[in-house]
Amino acid sequence: MTSREDLLTVDWSRFQRPLPGWYADAKFGIFIHWGAYSVPAWAEPSGELGTVDEHTWFRHNAYAEWYWNTIRFDDSPARKHHQDTYGDAPYDDFLDAWRAEEFDPQDWCALFARAGARYVVPTTKHHDGIALWDAPGTAARNTVHRGPRRDLIGDLAAAVREAGMRFGVYYSGGLDWNVTPHLPVIDTSANVRALRPNDAAYAAYAYVHVRDLVDRYRPDVLWNDIEWPDGGKHDGRLGLAELFRHFYATVPDGVVNDRWGDTHWDFRTSEYQHHLDAEGAPAWENCRGIGLSFGYNQVEDSRHLMSGPRLVRHLVDVVSRGGNLLLNVGPTASGLIPDGQRRTLEGLAGWMAVHDGVVHGSHPLDAGIAEASDDPWVRWTRTGDRAWAVVDAPGRVVLPARADRLELSSAALADGTPVAAQADPAGVAVELPSRDAPVAVGFDVR
Known part of the structure; x- marks a missing residue:
């Protein structure tokens, strides 16, 4: 008989393997936070995670998807908003009000x-x-039996793949406020972990959920959040090791993130300005919303949303440093992508129509050839033998690069327009057109 100690002692290194090429080349993905919290759609736009002190963050949480926790602070503006708008209505009323009719x-x-x-x-x-x-x-606490009355994940999986993209699933294994006794208020980062369910029963419940997702939808990405219950971190029946084995057997080129506790991951994650230390890993992904929230927040406006050009800069910055960007969209309860978020995505779409080759399949450029700069704003990527300088400055710009490592006569914009380039004591001087968003100029690498 296997002892409990043996089950808890797992050699997680057995799951290490090369990163699948599709994920390394993808560079850009879309996150979707959509739920009953999209009905109240309310949070204070208090700032980006990682820039707001902890005491302020939880009481004034910028994440609309944390609404159920934020309204349980006696002194939070979210609680006052809830009482003024919905009285004493329980959170689950929002599930029934969520229709997804559009x-x-x-x-x-x-x-x-x-x-x-x-x-x-x-x-x-x-x-x-x-x-x-x-x-x-x-039971009935899902969107098939209540609210939208449809399998939203199945509908999305089919549409994503029909559009030629890979499909992944997010699952909150670390927190489930519906199974947590007495629903304590989470007010510190330490309590996010201290108050999470860790018992074997919840671990089995979460295991069965994720295994069902794998079997039904064959996701290319398993994106767990917060942690995995300690009671399930073993190599026995319904254990996390068994779940990883089943996932990789079902989806051989699938990937998992790093929010399973101190176990296994294929790529690390940062979130807004939080856990930026993860961005030094061999494979990493930054996730953030177009605004300050993941779930739709009706309080946000253009002051809080990234513009198309700002999103281009963020995407290129992440990619130039070897990461992927997982950008969140928060739909309305009816199922529409809000106008502000759509404008930002359309702005990026216009830029990517010309510059996709600067991003997809790229790698960071060797620092011995060129370096990033904030004044002027310049980031570098490399695809094959082509180095790309993405520049957010018009007119004459001196790029921080070694002129002897770049074929200056090959300089051209991403649309093929030739660019005059010449050696300069400070690098490589180019003359760039004025555009609303950054432009890319490419060079053959010597």
Whole structure:
């Protein structure tokens, strides 16, 4: 008989393997946070995660998807908003009010593909415990039996793949406020982990959910959040090691993120300005919203949303340093992508129509050839033997590069327009057109 100690002692290194090429080349994916929290769609736009002190963050949480936790602070503006707007209505009333009546997954995915996304990862169960598919063990507390009354994950999986993108799933294994006794308020980062469910029963519940997602939808990405229950970190039946084995057997070129505790990962993750230390890993992904929230927040406006050009800069900055960007879209409860978010994505789509070759399949350029700069703003990528300087400055710009390592006569914009380039004591001088968004000038590498 295997002892409990033996089960908990797992050699997680057995799961290490080369990163699948599709993920390394993808560079850009779309995250989708959509749930019952999209009905109240309310949060204070207090700032980006990682820039707001902890005491302020939880009481004034910028994440609309954390609404159920934020309204449980006696002194939070979210609680006052809830009481003024909904009285004492319980959170689950929002599940029944969520209809998704305007949801058009083909329209969503056409936009995502135009914007250059190569994979899409929707939330299947967030911290509120509501499943967006007919998850085993949830009875009627899912979108098939209540609210939208449809398998939203199945609809999205089909549309994503029809549009030529890879499909992944997000699952909150670390928090489930529906199974947490007495629903304590989470007010510190330490309590995010201290108050998470860790018992064997919840671990089995989460295991069955994720295995069902793997079997039904064959996701290319398993994106767990927060942690995995300690009671399930073993190599026995219903254990995390068994789950990883089953996933890789079912999807041999699938990938998993790093939010399973101290176990196994294929890529690390940062979030807004949080966990930036992860960005030094061999494979990493930055996730963030177009605004300050992942779930749709009706309080946000143009002051809080990234513009198209700003998104271009962020995407290129991440890619130039070897990362992927997982950009979140937060639809309305009815199923529409809000106008502000759509404008930003359309702006990126226009840029990617010309510059996709600067991003997809690229790698960081050797620092011995050229370096990044913030004044002027310049980032570098490399595809094959072509080095790309993405520049957010018009007119004459001196690029911080070694002129002897670049074929200056080959300089051209991404659309093929030749660019005059000459050696300069400070690098390589080019003359660039004035555009609303950064432009890329490419050089053959010597």
